[in-house]
Each structure stands twice: as C-alpha cells, then as structure tokens.
Amino acid sequence: MALIINHLCTGCDACLHVCPNDAIRAESPYYLIEAVLCTECVGDHAKAQCAAICPIEGAIVDELGVALNPLGSLTGIPPYKLHPFHLVEAHS
Amino acid sequence: MKHSFFPIVPAKAESGTGLGCASSGCGSAPDALSHLPDAIRRKVQDHPCYSEQAHHYFARMHVAVAPACNIQCNYCNRKFDCANESRPGVVSELLEPDQAIRKTLAVAAAVPQMTVLGIAGPGDPLANPERTFATFRDLAERAPDIKLCVSTNGLRLPEFADEIARHSIDHVTITINCVDPEIGAKIYPWIYWDHRRIRGVEAARILIEQQQKGLEMLVAKGVLVKVNSVMIPGINDAHLKKVSKLVKAKGAFLHNVMPLIAEAEHGTYYGVMGQRGPTTAELQALQDECAGDMAMMRHCRQCRADAVGMLGEDRGSEFSLDKIAGQEVDYEAAMVKRKAVHDEITAKLEAQRQQPVEKVGAGETVQRGRPVLMAVATTGGSVINQHFGHAREFLVYEANDMDVRFIGHRKTDLYCTGAATCPEDEIRGESVLDRTLTALAGCEVVLCAKIGYEPWGRLEAAGIQPNGEHAMEPIEEAVAAVWREMLDSGKLAAPPATQKRA
Numbered sequence: 367m368a369l370i371i372n373h374l375c376t377g378c379d380a381c382l383h384v385c386p387n388d389a390i391r392a393e394s395p396y397y398l399i400e401a402v403l404c405t406e407c408v409g410d411h412a413k414a415q416c417a418a419i420c421p422i423e424g425a426i427v428d429e430l431g432v433a434l435n436p437l438g439s440l441t442g443i444p445p446y447k448l449h450p451f452h453l454v455e456a457h458s
Numbered sequence: 459m460k461h462s463f464f465p466i467v468p469a470k471a472e473s474g475t476g477l478g479c480a481s482s483g484c485g486s487a488p489d490a491l492s493h494l495p496d497a498i499r500r501k502v503q504d505h506p507c508y509s510e511q512a513h514h515y516f517a518r519m520h521v522a523v524a525p526a527c528n529i530q531c532n533y534c535n536r537k538f539d540c541a542n543e544s545r546p547g548v549v550s551e552l553l554e555p556d557q558a559i560r561k562t563l564a565v566a567a568a569v570p571q572m573t574v575l576g577i578a579g580p581g582d583p584l585a586n587p588e589r590t591f592a593t594f595r596d597l598a599e600r601a602p603d604i605k606l607c608v609s610t611n612g613l614r615l616p617e618f619a620d621e622i623a624r625h626s627i628d629h630v631t632i633t634i635n636c637v638d639p640e641i642g643a644k645i646y647p648w649i650y651w652d653h654r655r656i657r658g659v660e661a662a663r664i665l666i667e668q669q670q671k672g673l674e675m676l677v678a679k680g681v682l683v684k685v686n687s688v689m690i691p692g693i694n695d696a697h698l699k700k701v702s703k704l705v706k707a708k709g710a711f712l713h714n715v716m717p718l719i720a721e722a723e724h725g726t727y728y729g730v731m732g733q734r735g736p737t738t739a740e741l742q743a744l745q746d747e748c749a750g751d752m753a754m755m756r757h758c759r760q761c762r763a764d765a766v767g768m769l770g771e772d773r774g775s776e777f778s779l780d781k782i783a784g785q786e787v788d789y790e791a792a793m794v795k796r797k798a799v800h801d802e803i804t805a806k807l808e809a810q811r812q813q814p815v816e817k818v819g820a821g822e823t824v825q826r827g828r829p830v831l832m833a834v835a836t837t838g839g840s841v842i843n844q845h846f847g848h849a850r851e852f853l854v855y856e857a858n859d860m861d862v863r864f865i866g867h868r869k870t871d872l873y874c875t876g877a878a879t880c881p882e883d884e885i886r887g888e889s890v891l892d893r894t895l896t897a898l899a900g901c902e903v904v905l906c907a908k909i910g911y912e913p914w915g916r917l918e919a920a921g922i923q924p925n926g927e928h929a930m931e932p933i934e935e936a937v938a939a940v941w942r943e944m945l946d947s948g949k950l951a952a953p954p955a956t957q958k959r960a
Contacts, residue, residue: 376537377552378581380526384653411653419650421527421536440530442647443730 368404369414369434371397374425381416381426390416501628501682503807505574505605514840515803518574519565521558522551523589527581529611529649529665532727533688533718551778552580555592559600564782566601567792569773570799574629575601578609584618594625603793603800605629609686613649613665615672623679630676632669632710633686636694637701639663644693647727670708677709684712689736689744690728691718702748715748717741739900742865827950829858832937833868833898833922835906842928842936846909849894854901855933857941862934868897895920903940905933 368389371381375396382390382397387410389403399416406428407414417426417434423441424433437445505512527536553561566572575597577583583590594606607629608622615632622630636642642662649661656664676683685705687698694701702713718735720728727733736744834842835849854865870893891913898904904922907929917924928936944950 378525378527378536379586380528380581380650383526383585384650413654415653418653418655419526419528421530440648441535441727442532443727447730448725 367406367408368401368429369399369406369416370427370429370431371399371416372425372427374422376422376425378421380419380421384415384419386410386415503804505607505629512573512807514836514838515571515807516574516800517569517572518576519562519572520576520578521553521562521593522580523553523555523558523593524577524579524583524586525552525581526585527579527611528585528613528651529582529661530647531611532645532647532733533690533720533729535725535729537725551774553779555589555596557779558593559596560785560787561777561779561782562597562604563601563787563789563792564785565777566604566796567787567789568777570792570796571803572604572796573800574605574607576607576609578631582611582613583608584610584614587614587618587621591621591625594627598626601789601793603796607631609633610672611665612669612672613651614668616668616675619672619675619679619681622676623681627681629682629684631684631686631714632673633688634666634669634673634701634705635687635690636662636697637666637670637704638697639666641694641697642666645690673705673708673710683710684714685710686714686716688718689715689741691734691736691740693733695736695740695744698744699747713748715741715745738866738868738897745866827859827941827945829856830903830941830944830950831856831865831901832903832905832940833901834933834937835904836933840934841930841932842905843907843930846904846906846913846924849906852898852901852904853933855937857937862937862941870894870897891916895922898922903944905936905940 371390373396377392377395377397379392382392386407387403387405389400389405391398391400411418414426414434420426420435421440423435423437423439426434428434437448503512505516505518530536562575577590577593590608594608597604597606606625606627608627609631610633612632612634615630635645639659639662642665643659646662646665648655648657649665650656651661651664673683673685685701687694687701689695689698698715702715705713717738718728718733720726720733720735722729722732832855833852834855835844835846835852836842837844849870851867851869853867856863856865870890894913895916898917898920901922903925904917905925905928908926909917909924914924925940928939941950
C-alpha cells in the first residue's frame with residue numbers, strides 16, 4: 367500500500383514537510399515516495415497528507431494509477447477549458 | 459535536490475512598497491510617510507520597496523528559497539516558469555539556503571546600492587520555515603548591513619511571529635485580499651490547514667483569521683508590516699476600501715493595492731476563466747479612495763520571486779549560480795564600499811528633504827490649469843535618462859497648480875501575453891509600440907532622453923506629446939516646467955485633446 371508521485375510533480379517541496387513517515391525523497395527529475403515507508407497515512411491522518419497539500423492535479427496517484435486529485439479538482443478550472451492552451455507543458 | 463524545470467508561482471505580491479512620496483510627488487517632494495515617527499522613517503528610508511523616494515536609488519533582491527505553498531490563489535499557477543516573465547511567484551532558479559547566501563553576498567558586493575534581501579517565494583516563505591529561517595540566520599551573521607524582509611500569505615504567521623521578531627526581520631508583507639470569507643471563497647479555492655485540504659468559505663475564514671491575528675502580533679512586537687492587496691474587478695474591488703481601513707487601524711504602516719495580472723496563457727484560474735484585471739484608471743481611483751491619511755504605495759512593480767536590482771529592473775540572470783560559482787567575495791571590503799555608497803545616497807536624499815519644494819504656480823497670483831498626466835522614461839536616479847525605445851515601463855506623474863505628484867508606473871511588455879508578443883519571437887517590434895501606446899493612455903506628454911522618428915509620429919498621432927528636451931534633468935522639475943509651458947501656451951484652458959489610437 368503506497369502512493370506514487372508521477373512526472374507532473376514540480377518539485378515544490380510541499381509534500382516533504384507534511385509526510386508523517388518521511389517517505390518522500392527529493393529525487394530528480396521529480397520526487398519519489400519510498401513504497402516501503404508509505405502507509406498512505408493510515409493511522410496518522412484521515413487523508414494522505416501529500417495529496418492533501420499537493421497543488422498539482424494528477425501528480426499523486428494510488429497503486430491503480432488513479433489520481434487522488436483529478437483534473438479540475440484543485441484549481442476549479444473545468445478540464446475542457448485547459449485543452450486549448452496545452453497548459454501541462456506550457457513554458458517548460 | 460534538483461529542479462529541472464522550476465516550480466513556480468504563488469502569485470504573491472511582495473515586491474514593492476513605498477514610503478516616499480506616494481501622495482505628494484517624489485524626489486524632492488515631502489515624504490508621504492513623513493507622518494511616521496522618525497524611528498520608522500529611518501528604518502524605511504533606504505528600502506526601495508517601502509520608500510518611493512528610495513526606489514530611485516537603492517536596489518533589492520529576492521532569493522527563491524521557498525518553493526512550497528499552503529494555499530491556492532486563483533491568480534497563481536504553480537506550474538509556470540518563463541525567463542521573460544516578470545511578475546510575482548515566477549522564478550527561474552530555485553536556491554538552497556547556502557546558495558542563496560552566496561548569491562546575496564555576490565550581488566551585495568557587485569551592486570553596492572543593494573540594501574534589502576527579501577524572501578518572497580516562489581511559494582510561501584512560512585510554508586518552508588527551515589529553509590527561510592536558515593537563510594535569514596546566516597545572512598544576519600555574514601552580512602549584517604543588509605535589511606531582511608519576508609512576504610507571506612499569512613496562514614502560518616501567528617505561529618512564526620516570535621521567530622520573525624527574533625531574526626531581526628523588520629519588514630513583513632502580508633497579502634490580504636479580503637476580510638470577508640464570502641469574498642475570500644472566490645479568491646482562494648483551498649488551503650492546507652490542520653492536516654486537511656479545506657475549501658470554500660471555511661478555508662477563507664481560517665486564512666483571514668490567521669492573517670489578522672498575525673498582523674496584530676507583528677505590530678505588537680514592533681515589526682513593520684505592509685499589506686498587499688490584489689485588485690480583482692467585480693470580486694474585491696469595492697471591498698478593498700474596507701480592508702484598507704481595517705489594516706490601517708490595526709497598525710499596518712503601508713497599503714499596496716496592485717492590479718490583478720490575468721492572462722489565459724498563464725494558466726491561472728482567473729486567466730483561463732476570463733477574469734479581467736483593472737484598467738490603470740480603475741486602479742488609480744481605488745488607490746486614491748483607499749489613501750485617506752494612510753500612506754498608499756504606488757511604485758510597486760510586482761516583481762518576480764527571484765528579482766535582482768532596482769525596482770522595475772531585473773538583473774537576476776547576471777547572478778545565476780553558474781555565473782557566481784567559484785567567485786570569492788571579500789565581504790568585509792564590500793561592506794566598507796557599500797557603507798560609503800549608502801551614506802552618499804542618504805546624504806543626498808536628506809538634502810532633498812530639507813530643501814523647500816517650489817510649488818508649481820505658487821506665488822502671489824496662483825495660476826489655474828487642469829491637471830496633466832505625464833509619463834517619464836527613467837532608469838533610476840530620479841532623472842529623465844532613458845531612451846523611449848528602451849523603456850519597459852514609464853513612471854506617471856500628475857502635475858497641477860499645486861504640485862507634482864507621483865501616480866504610478868505603467869509597464870509595456872514585462873509579462874507574457876502569449877506567442878504574439880513573446881520576446882522570443884521575431885515579430886514583436888510593431889506590437890511593443892502598440893502596447894506602449896495603450897499603456898500610456900491618459901498621458902498627454904511623455905518625457906524621455908531621446909526618441910526615434912517613428913514612435914514620435916505615432917505618439918503625436920495618438921495625442922501624446924513626446925518631449926526629449928529635458929534629458930538628464932530631475933523628473934519633478936521637468937514635469938513642473940512642462941506643465942508651466944503648457945499653461946503659458948494656453949493648452950490647459952481647454953480639456954485634453956481626445957486621444958485616439960494611432
């Protein structure tokens with residue numbers, strides 16, 4: 367049972383500070399959750415802390431690849447609005 | 459920790475602030491903060507962000523050591539980075555605290571006018587307390603002549619108020635966009651608080667409560683607090699007058715109302731959803747309404763979280779990590795030089811302050827004429843010294859029969875508006891002049907060191923008179939002189955010529 371950080375991660379550090387298990391490492395090009403340490407916060411908090419503070423939609427997924435913060439859930443921008451601007455890769 | 463592409467952006471507005479001459483004109487005019495006790499005046503007189511007067515002479519820098527944030531603002535996109543952007547929350551190079559120290563010492567040695575080091579992001583400094591305070595601690599020790607300041611959304615301010623006071627950080631900026639949770643819910647989609655992501659009115663209520671408590675605690679400890687507000691038309695524009703009154707009553711010494719920056723290309727909620735920013739006229743009207751007897755600041759440039767140099771300029775790229783690598787800085791020697799430079803500037807400013815200001819039209823017979831807005835191209839030093847075509851922003855002054863007063867600044871192309879105007883594209887020449895003409899709307903004169911033939915014609919056609927006759931002259935005197943010329947030639951009897959786009 368462990369969560370996974372994917373390539374959408376911007377390396378902002380927010381999750382590092384809040385993980386109760388110190389399971390997150392600042393790897394390059396994006397951060398990594400050590401599966402053996404991650405408990406998904408069960409027993410510590412009602413919600414997985416990394417996903418509770420992560421500002422990037424889709425960057426944290428569960429073992430089945432399902433995003434804990436799906437597109438549109440954090441910014442409130444409807445996903446259909448995002449398409450024309452190719453925001454995910456914009457200006458990188 | 460490596461950042462291959464850089465995080466970004468809580469658009470916080472930390473950058474400027476102003477003591478100086480917000481309500482009376484700058485340079486030689488009396489200070490808008492002259493009502494402050496001497497002790498506070500001395501604290502801010504060489505701070506370019508707090509002093510309108512100082513921003514012509516002193517420089518500041520931000521070090522981007524704080525990537526994490528604990529709230530989301532609708533004007534911020536955490537994924538954005540572009541080297542050509544100049545606005546809050548955008549950075550190109552995230553620094554570790556030890557790198558930040560090295561960069562600060564290198565800049566302080568190379569730019570003796572640098573007086574202030576701020577931590578403003580790109581996230582929230584207080585959401586990265588270890589990195590933020592480690593940087594402050596080391597700098598206080600190694601560069602005791604540099605003032606420290608920090609900018610925050612305020613969520614964790616009460617928790618760190620003691621620590622801020624302990625690190626002799628004497629300037630704090632809090633971004634307060636509202637004091638009503640219902641309005642806050644339209645600005646902040648969520649906050650991270652007490653191990654949960656909290657949304658809506660409840661989130662805004664907590665944020666507002668913490669901000670106000672933090673403000674009170676800092677003021678009680680004698681820390682100077684400036685409040686930044688982002689003006690969002692239709693959301694908080696009318697409400698900001700109430701915010702201004704409240705934060706002033708609680709002891710904030712300066713209020714800075716800044717325009718919302720929202721472009722769809724930035725990928726922010728407001729940008730994508732088509733929320734517009736205020737026009738310069740709307741911004742100015744609100745700033746005037748908020749002013750009352752409180753110092754308002756009008757020279758904020760909304761800089762990046764890694765800006766370096768005078769306000770409105772960014773020399774960050776000259777001091778990137780690879781450029782300062784291996785550089786040995788003899789800070790003891792640098793401090794001696796810095797002190798000499800600071801003393802010289804301070805003496806000059808003091809002399810200006812002592813000098814009685816010659817009022818325009820003052821005297822036995824007061825001449826009457828309508829107020830005129832004039833734009834000025836300057837690179838600093840309080841003189842007209844920039845070529846029109848090189849100006850990426852203009853300072854705007856209002857001259858009337860009483861005095862000359864600084865109104866604000868107008869940017870031309872400092873932030874990205876998409877491919878068509880991106881400096882990376884070759885097609886920009888024409889559109890930059892167009893943008894400049896739009897930015898100068900309402901101004902009747904533009905004063906610059908020199909100007910090319912083509913823009914001269916376009917400006918005239920747009921009803922803006924170019925003027926290169928006052929090159930290298932002090933701004934206020936030149937503006938006053940031009941106003942008198944206009945008065946003498948009868949131009950001020952009639953209303954301004956209707957401006958049209960060239």
